[in-house]
């Protein structure tokens with residue numbers, strides 16, 4: 162895939178970029194390594210001040226970078242602005258909490274004595290240069306969610322961003338340095354995916370983090386495994402959104418949340434709710450309202466404030482989504498709305514919000530991730546069936562459950578195979594909460610204390626008597 166900005170709302174190639182050659186890559190890897198040797202010794206207060214200045218700079222430049230994101234990958238301008246604001250918030254959160262999260266740990270005195278020491282403690286030291294391979298769907302947030310904790314912990318970062326968001330990648334490559342970080346702390350490598358393996362194998366690179374497809378995760382994990390380097394993988398998701406009868410009194414709220422949860426980011430989010438699993442007592446009422454609300458969404462130019470759903474980010478992405486829908490329809494699913502391109506739009510990669518009922522396990526969409534504004538609805542007879550359908554997926558990123566019944570909440574909290582269970586709301590990441598999944602959604606956690614410790618050398622310091 163060429164490195165280029167292609168406007169998904171028009172299909173027009175706006176700008177192309179030459180990938181870095183071997184010398185350019187070497188220069189940046191060497192700089193990252195050199196910078197790590199001095200940066201690792203800086204104290205938390207100075208790193209926090211640098212992160213806070215980066216947040217201020219990003220706030221000032223929010224409108225410009227939001228427009229760049231919308232141009233490059235088609236998210237609505239309102240959501241691009243919100244993404245930039247969220248990045249600044251996460252930077253400030255790690256600036257305020259990083260030192261506490263990485264404070265030395267002191268084992269119990271009895272255990273220290275028992276080990277033969279007069280003193281022992283656990284210290285979180287930085288690991289080194291971390292390679293981040295990041296996707297286009299939240300082109301700023303996915304990167305900042307890695308970079309803010311990694312820099313706060315004393316690491317340095319190299320970014321290999323998706324090939325369709327080069328201007329956002331270059332912006333990020335300059336942002337941290339312009340805010341005061343030493344130049345080698347965070348750099349963008351404008352490279353194609355073929356060049357990633359040699360960077361990851363470079364002995365100066367200590368670890369990697371990837372957010373992206375299962376295939377990309379598998380290839381990073383296998384190279385990193387071969388090199389014995391730690392990785393965090395955040396891959397796909399097909400999150401369930403369960404609606405139980407106790408939500409009957411707040412169905413309008415549940416429906417509005419379901420729509421947002423499905424079409425956020427034009428439907429292209431790993432944590433978007435994709436499978437709507439509805440108890441038979443509320444199935445008809447929920448499903449009719451849900452399909453009507455999906456149908457009423459405004460599909461159009463993402464730069465327009467009135468647009469709810471912009472284009473898919475790539476032509477291939479729309480083709481993949483269409484194949485999933487067509488396969489389901491051919492095998493007997495019913496389209497309650499959508500299942501087509503919008504009329505009158507010949508340019509750009511638009512697709513109308515779609516609700517499919519009657520989905521069965523033979524259909525590809527039952528097992529694969531629908532990365533666009535397409536929802537599937539399932540009718541279930543009771544709580545056991547809801548849990549079973551929710552867990553009948555290769556993915557296990559997050560989940561959403563609408564129920565006010567505390568016994569039911571306990572059961573879902575215990576039995577849903579996912580990295581998160583969100584009750585009476587929708588999954589949304591927050592700097593204070595761990596983010597990540599199980600099964601084919603990946604492993605490791607980003608954000609919170611778990612995210613900042615992921616790229617630390619957890620060191621035992623033991624002092625003999």
Ligand SMILES: O=CCCCC(=O)O
Pocket residue numbers: 298299429430431432589590
């Ligand atoms: O594709 C993954 C989306 C993550 C969005 C978020 O962290 O809010």
